[in-house]
């Protein structure tokens with residue numbers, strides 16, 4: 001058994017807590033820490049209400065500012081946690097990682113580190129922060145698994161499966177497609193923190209093409225796919241963490257990320273952005289009040305966690321992989337379908353949080369069982385994809401594959 005400390009108390013943390021509870025026979029005691037302890041307590045209550053704990057065990061809430069490395073170390077020590085699942089805001093990654101290295105705890109996260117001062121950094125993203133700690137992790141036998149949500153995360157395992165299994169002789173392209181075909185019923189809302197969400201789209205779009213970084217404008221390049229369950233969907237080329245690690249770790253010349261947006265979302269986003277309402281630069285009103293436009297927009301938009309109860313529809317996220325097999329062109333699609341209503345019924349969160357929150361718990365279980373306890377810092381595609389995909393098939397996040405033989409469940 002390995003005790004787990006969950007850092008953060010947002011939508012993703014809620015899913016992580018429920019899933020850890022469902023597997024506390026392997027994972028042991030569960031502690032949840034965030035700046036606002038009330039949010040952690042709400043998660044604890046929700047886990048108890050739904051009866052998610054598989055066996056009797058500790059489940060406790062704590063107040064923590066995770067930018068305070070000494071406080072984080074003390075909490076890891078007091079709770080005797082061997083695994084830390086960091087699902088707080090991406091600004092805290094480096095301080096949580098530092099605390100883990102000093103305490104000898106395994107570290108997991110689901111998003112790349114961000115500096116609040118810098119909007120939209122240029123590649124190489126992981127090398128800007130996380131990978132600078134690779135040597136220290138290796139020297140201290142620390143297992144650190146970066147970006148183990150859905151995207152990044154599951155989609156990296158899908159890419160590894162496509163390249164390492166026997167589907168292709170050579171792989172030419174990996175296109176990761178992320179479609180949320182769900183509906184929250186509001187005029188406009190973001191599925192997670194607007195500050196983080198908009199940062200993905202306000203800068204340049206980077207992709208890996210012909211083994212080089214290519215720069216585009218947001219909403220400049222689009223594609224339309226006929227996808228399982230969600231049907232015909234248009235998605236737009238977007239920059240994303242996993243393009244960087246996949247381009248380093250897999251020998252594939254073209255790696256791109258595509259995110260689905262409806263026309264309505266794009267229109268509202270374009271108006272907000274064109275007016276300067278997504279800016280993080282403070283402005284002064286005529287009354288002498290200093291305000292940050294993005295903070296105002298965040299304050300008036302629906303709280304992402306409030307979307308969950310009425311969210312309907314499904315998500316479809318996966319990798320379209322093209323290459324050659326026996327001299328012939330070949331294409332496969334490895335993917336997952338998740339359902340917003342099902343996610344809410346099971347763990348009280350919407351589908352986007354669900355897809356991000358289940359994989360890190362599977363990773364924690366694989367660390368506890370030893371299969372992924374690699375004593376170094378890795379991205380998901382460097383690990384064995386088989387136990388991960390198999391375990392997630394049994395944890396409510398089944399993988400499917402569509403190829404010339406049809407559309408069917410994938411397991412190894």
Ligand code: NDP
Pocket residue numbers: 007008009010011012013033034035036039064065066067087088089090092110111147148149150151152153191192193196352353355356
């Ligand atoms: P939320 O914004 O809902 O929650 C973030 C949490 O982090 C809050 O509870 C917040 O506390 C806490 N936090 C922020 N700063 C600190 C700090 N200094 N110390 C302690 N706690 C802090 O985020 P989500 O749940 O939506 O997402 C969590 C993470 O998952 C993010 O990094 C996000 O980018 C990532 N993600 C990854 C996906 C994937 O598929 N890979 C998909 C979706 C999200 P407080 O409440 O007090 O503000």
